[in-house]
Amino acid sequence: MKHIIVDKIHEIEREHQVKVLFAVESGSRAWGFPSQDSDYDVRFVYIHRPEWYLSIDEKRDVIEVPINELLDINGWDIRKALKLFRKSNPALMEWLVSDIRYYEAYGFKEELLALRERVFSPQASVHHYLHMARGNFREYLQGEQVKIKKYFYVLRPVLACKWVEKYNTNPPILFQDLVQELVTESGLKEAIEDLLRRKIAGEEMNLEKRVDVINEFIVREIDHLTDFAQSTRRDLDDPTEMLDQLFRKYLKTVWNFG
Known part of the structure; x- marks a missing residue:
């Protein structure tokens, strides 16, 4: 099944002119309680070419593939992912530690994983x-x-x-x-x-x-x-500047920009 998912990832890259940074399993299979007929819940983070971000208009920052009985695949643009990472988004935090990894490139996931506890809320x-x-x-x-x-x-x-x-x-x-x-x-x-x-x-x-x-x-x-x-609280340093730098780093790393 993994090769089918990887082929689909490369198809998404070609169709949308993006590079996928990582793709993992996120559903019941990743949580440890799959059924015999469980589908595959694939989640990924991707990055567009630099000029895509240089626009006066906001653009759609998710890619959703039509769901079939076997595959549920969708992903977030890197900028969306980093904004949610700043907020300690639990779904994204789970993606980073999923044991079922389909695709990784450029070291982005490992870098976020190393920063995960610094933004934990x-x-x-x-x-x-x-x-x-x-x-x-x-x-x-x-x-x-x-x-x-x-x-x-x-x-x-x-x-x-x-x-x-x-x-x-x-x-x-x-x-x-x-x-x-x-x-x-x-x-x-x-x-x-x-x-x-x-x-x-x-x-x-x-x-x-x-x-x-x-x-x-x-x-x-x-x-x-x-x-x-009601009692949960943790004061954190604002990570925005650090995450801005990370965003720029991967624009340069992936697309040789700047």
């Missing part, structure tokens, strides 16, 4: 993951019967928030790492691991009675984390 991270957990819990886990897969889209962001609370750093991308480090109640851990085995085996769409020990944990933690979110 616990407030941005907790609010992102807590909003995700609340929304998915409200939407999918309220009935007497629920789908197995929906538990993971609430548990993972809850555990990501708990990681920030405990370590004040970006949470790891793998769900299993979060469970191993943060779930200490044996009954709860056993229930989560059982669901994980079943999801990977392909039972994720089954409707069945909700798992009370997991639901109780989620309700308790969402209440607690809502209070914790």
Whole structure:
């Protein structure tokens, strides 16, 4: 599959006259709970030629490839990515540590990865993951019967928030790492691991009675984390000048500009 994705990346470069700086997996495969029929959620960052940026008009700064049953591919322009990096965007932070890497060039990803903790905002991270957990819990886990897969889209962001609370750093991308480090109640851990085995085996769409020990944990933690979110704060030096320099560096490196 990797060669198909790399071919698609090169096709995007030709069609849009850009250079891709890196491309990674970002969905359930990267999080550690793929199903047998999971598609591939490919995310990338790219850079246009210098003249593209020298315009009086704002231009579209994303590239989206039509989704099919196997591939979901889209990417951000480097300037958009750096603006979001400045805000400690959790999705981008996950891209940087994804273990499933399809394509890398010019050293850009490694440079951002080295700077990741310098821009980390616990407030941005907790609010992102807590909003995700609340929304998915409200939407999918309220009935007497629920789908197995929906538990993971609430548990993972809850555990990501708990990681920030405990370590004040970006949470790891793998769900299993979060469970191993943060779930200490044996009954709860056993229930989560059982669901994980079943999801990977392909039972994720089954409707069945909700798992009370997991639901109780989620309700308790969402209440607690809502209070914790009010206290998260970290004063950071403004990284804008550093990121401006990085932007100019890669215009020169990739296109021999200036």
